[in-house]
Amino acid sequence: MASTYTSLGVELQVTGENAGTWGDKTxxxxxxxxxxxxxxxxxxxxxxxxxxxxxxxDGNTTGTAQQNMIELTGTITGNRVITIPxxxxxxxxxxxxxxxxxxxxxxxASGSGSSxxxxxxxxxxxxxxxxxxxxxxxxxIDVGMVDLAGVQTLTNKTLTSPAIGTSILDTGGAxxxxxxxxxxxxxxxxxxxxxxxxxPTLSATGDDSNVGIDLTPKGxxxxxxxxxxxxxxxxxxxxIAATGTTGxxxxxxxxxxxxxxxxxxxxxxxxxxxxxxxxxxxxxMATGDxxxxxxxxxxxxxxxxxxxxxxxxxxxxxxWQGGTAPSAGNTNSNDIYTYVIVKxxxxxxxxxxxQSQFA
Numbered sequence: 001m002a003s004t005y006t007s008l009g010v011e012l013q014v015t016g017e018n019a020g021t022w023g024d025k026t027x028x029x030x031x032x033x034x035x036x037x038x039x040x041x042x043x044x045x046x047x048x049x050x051x052x053x054x055x056x057x058d059g060n061t062t063g064t065a066q067q068n069m070i071e072l073t074g075t076i077t078g079n080r081v082i083t084i085p086x087x088x089x090x091x092x093x094x095x096x097x098x099x100x101x102x103x104x105x106x107x108x109a110s111g112s113g114s115s116x117x118x119x120x121x122x123x124x125x126x127x128x129x130x131x132x133x134x135x136x137x138x139x140x141i142d143v144g145m146v147d148l149a150g151v152q153t154l155t156n157k158t159l160t161s162p163a164i165g166t167s168i169l170d171t172g173g174a175x176x177x178x179x180x181x182x183x184x185x186x187x188x189x190x191x192x193x194x195x196x197x198x199x200p201t202l203s204a205t206g207d208d209s210n211v212g213i214d215l216t217p218k219g220x221x222x223x224x225x226x227x228x229x230x231x232x233x234x235x236x237x238x239x240i241a242a243t244g245t246t247g248x249x250x251x252x253x254x255x256x257x258x259x260x261x262x263x264x265x266x267x268x269x270x271x272x273x274x275x276x277x278x279x280x281x282x283x284x285m286a287t288g289d290x291x292x293x294x295x296x297x298x299x300x301x302x303x304x305x306x307x308x309x310x311x312x313x314x315x316x317x318x319x320w321q322g323g324t325a326p327s328a329g330n331t332n333s334n335d336i337y338t339y340v341i342v343k344x345x346x347x348x349x350x351x352x353x354x355q356s357q358f359a
Contacts (some may be wrong), residue, residue, distance in 0.1 A: 041067035046074025076100040089132035111137035264300030303329030321354035333359040
């Protein structure tokens with residue numbers, strides 16, 4: 001009886017056969033087994049849409065499907081299909097090193113069993129199992145592995161303290177969240193989900209006893225709460241200046257919400273609201289937005305008052321609490337002026353104002 005061969009080309013010799021050549025054939029079988037366990041082969045699949053057939057050469061080490069790892073190379077200008085003989089059962093490590101944004105499918109030479117496809121942008125590595133589980137329609141499955149260059153989806157994997165380089169991307173590859181490392185950092189954010197009837201929380205945590213959270217919009221952007229809710233505690237920025245109020249007072253709403261002059265006022269004054277030295281309030285606010293400001297003046301024995309209001313240098317006639325604009329300040333007191341500024345259109349503002357005495 002003549003020798004037979006396995007699906008991977010290993011020769012099965014019959015007892016008493018191959019006298020004088022048995023050693024050579026055994027050595028070839030061992031070489032084939034070595035290739036199947038740890039062999040590497042580069043196979044070009046260059047070209048347009050088409051098929052590259054990997055093969056098994058019985059009793060020989062030259063078969064392109066007889067290696068453990070196969071690297072696919074070449075420039076492809078169409079979707080490519082890589083096939084293996086229908087009776088192969090084994091694990092493969094397949095690396096897609098082709099150039100060209102086209103898919104590469106790995107499948108059996110015939111049948112309608114499952115196959116594994118590299119996406120057009122996936123130039124990574126896959127661990128595959130050719131199951132040979134059906135004589136007509138065998139399946140190839142992606143066992144799953146993660147490599148440095150490939151594009152993989154991880155499902156139900158626990159990442160314990162992963163080190164994120166610079167950003168987290170969405171499924172489209174666009175930046176979703178950027179991360180900036182700080183040397184010797186001791187404070188951080190903690191995100192916690194919640195059971196029913198409770199709210200998830202974003203907390204400032206760390207080694208320091210008191211840790212705040214800074215929300216910094218870009219440029220003239222704003223931090224907005226887009227649904228109904230409550231604010232339980234809020235700190236506003238204040239500027240305290242040893243200045244006696246007089247003339248035109250520039251109030252930069254991007255710098256502070258409260259302006260406090262601690263020296264006695266020296267004359268009646270105009271308050272001019274703007275964004276800051278580089279930005280008009282008209283550019284900072286959208287139509288329908290409002291901003292609130294407070295101006296604290298210190299009054300001595302001679303008291304003075306806010307006689308005019310401007311926005312971006314243009315006069316605005318406020319509507320005063322009680323229906324009458326103030327005509328004097330309050331001696332030996334602090335007068336606090338509060339303003340609600342509403343943008344009703346392009347460069348158009350409504351200002352609601354009030355004067356209150358504190359002594």
